[in-house]
Amino acid sequence: MHSRITITAALAAALFAGAAGAKVGPDEAAKLGKELTPVGAEKVGNKEGTIPEWTPGKQRGKLKGEYPNNPETDGDKPLYTITKGNIGQYVGKLSEGHKKLLNTYDSYKMNVYPSKRVVAWPDIIYQATAANATTCEMVGTDTPDNCKLGFPFPIPKSGAEPVWNHKLKFRGEAATRYNNQFIVQPNGAYQQTKIIEDVTFGYGSIKKPVPLTTTSGEFLKYLSKTVEPPRMAGTYILVHEKAGTGAAGRAAWLYSPGLKRIRRAPTVCCDNPYEGTDGHQFYDQVDMFNGVLERYNWKLVGKKEVFIPYNSNKIAGNTIKYKDLIRPKHINPELPRYELHRVWVVEATLKEGTSHTFKKRRFYIDEDSWNIALVDDYDNRDQLYQFQEGHVGFAANVMASFTVPEVIYHFTSGRYFITAAFNEDKPYDLTVSFSDDYFSASSVQKMTTK
Template sequence: MRKQYALLTGALFLTLAAGQASAKVSAEEAAQLGKTLTPVGAEKAGNKDGTIPAWEPEPQHGALSGEFPHNDKIDGEKPLFTITKANMAKYADKLTEGHKKLLSMYDDYKMNVYPTHRLVDWPAKIKEMTIKNATTCSIQGTDVLDNCTGGFPFPIPKTGAEPIWNHKLKWRGEAVTRYNNQMIVQLNGDYQLTKIIEDVKFPYASIKDPGTLKAGGNGEFLEYLSHVVAPPRLAGTYILVHDKTGTGADGRAAWLYSPGLKRIRRAPTVCCDNPYEGTDGHQFYDQVDMFNGVLERYTWKIVGKKEMYIPYDSNKIAGNTVKYKDLVRPRHLNQDLPRYELHRVWVVEATLRPGMSHTFKTRRFYIDEDSWTIAAVDDYDNRDQLFQFQEGHIINAPNLQAATTVPEVIYHFDSGRYFITAAWNEDKPIDATVHFNDSYFTAPSVQKMTTR
């Protein structure tokens, strides 16, 4: 199961145990940021084969609300080739284990591969803070960050936990409202839509007022409130989360409002492998946004950096021209719609610590080098069997100068069902013009909302 991946570079990517504190990178290493490396740590150059181009950041353009992802040039391209069960062996070294399993299981599953584009860019202030973080920011264990301000904390990662924190702390705007539509897809393709509205504020990755994470100090980096609006049996449920660095009482604080109880209460179960409310067990809390949980239950290591086919520039399936009925098929997505490209990814493996519990014994993450976005996760159970596969369809958002995944899919190999989340096709895209006071993300505020 645990395949060794060839390193693309030298000692920088040596596997390290996540339990030790990381050293800050040297000034000499940090000096490569903005030169041979992009300001956030990706390799600027393309690959030797020319199948991955050099980084060509797209200038900021577009409105901060009402902007569905689109790029006329990219969206008009035709596939270079298609990977199927019949020819998958030819491409196996560039496929996740999850994709290989889907190709092996289903004759009609395929992956259309398109030309690669590297357009993701970030605001100048985020890049400036990232470069500074390289020589000031450090991590203690897996969950305590120190002297990190505003940007990506670890553009030149040394331990396995660090790329995951880059994903968790990336710039996504000052605050956003998004529609999160979810579907549990049955074996015959039937599904019921769950509609959620999410309000999020990012007090760390901010341009206007960037946060500083300190060991033993204020480690809050995200404030989140979700409101289920459909179906009727779930409508009126609220989940409030304050995400912080640290573990236990120093980490996540969460509250749940249930219409049946008519009150908001602390919810320590909003964590880890407890099922997210309303997903009928098809998504754990720490699978939201591909991964968002505490890291302490696992040891983390960087396996290496590798060229992989991952979902990318997925404007078609994230846009408003595709309806959910077009996207959904029995057993897997309508694979005429997703777009796959060849990109360099960080491969990070998490292994359950002795004495800790989780449904997943091993998790293998594939993280895009340009955006620090988790594109895929192979999830293994305690029998070392591939139990689930998470696929995040990366979109570039030049209006925000950011990247995210729309939609995200979790394939359940035990049942044959799959779960779609973070879809907005038939509603509205992210609204990044919103503003929230901190008092909005409090239990009393949520209680008042429920009585209006």
């Protein structure tokens, strides 16, 4: 039973539609809000009852000072535990990364909880998503056209489209967050980096949405400042994230305290190491995946039932200290909450004539939130090289979803990397607003002289 892959009628149509992304017809779009949720997931649960029907959460809480929480799920107890000893019972519903962790470390396990499908979005996002279904098109892999505010491809037809749903998901107007990162050695020793990030969401702005077309594609602006450790303190990264590639795509700048000036940084891309991570996170692994898709061929494999970290409020909240989270070889297995959910499986295979550390990547994308929850990363020898795990949560205060923390396991070295943790700092501040010139190179240069 656990090895059965469930493929819906909508998915079957997608598989035979070819590689080109395209808008859907009115009849297919009419399924949104009926047999499909307003963002394209299947409303009903599975036949076994192990995945429930969608029961959207209600808005609650303030936009500042709210750690992840849900009284309706946070008191749940595990239904069962997956270990190396019983992996055979569940192998068909596990990612390759989780199989590798279970088979490699006797100390690793997965506590499985009742599945809860509570992710919901503002009504205006539902309305915009319905409009996008019949107007938004995918030009190549990097240019969504005629898309505005909502999820661009609620009924995806090509592999690139679910990834763009992840990249363009609603997250509020703007945010300031702490991002604590940890490089963890096999013996549990770790090095910590603290970053403060400011971001404004152009495409996802309800107040002033920026549409994406073939001629206009800037969908967010991002500025990070490293505050610890001392050797990295004062480093700034500025990004104008755009659809498209080359000169039409991402614009990035880097300020290094050693150089004392801000400069254009085309290396803020792809498999170049993110500043201060000592090579443990590539730029395109931030937020599970970001940046250009152009180096890969993208295939929509199908929809599958998979155990993914979900409703992960405990591991992301302020009751857990970093010392509680970090363990040798892997994070503390008592803290994550795993649930069975339907995911879209997308495979990216490196194009001939291009280069990347990862020859192939397999993405597991949650149907309800469009978050990339897991990624299997393969090297040029077709060996599983890294595994990314994003712990999915629902932010009821802003009616959006997130992955906190995110973990990258490095199988060749036995190290792992944690990012996006804010347990011992303040949670997201979603009340902030920024002027356009705040995210400019000249503004960052002035910040460094204060």
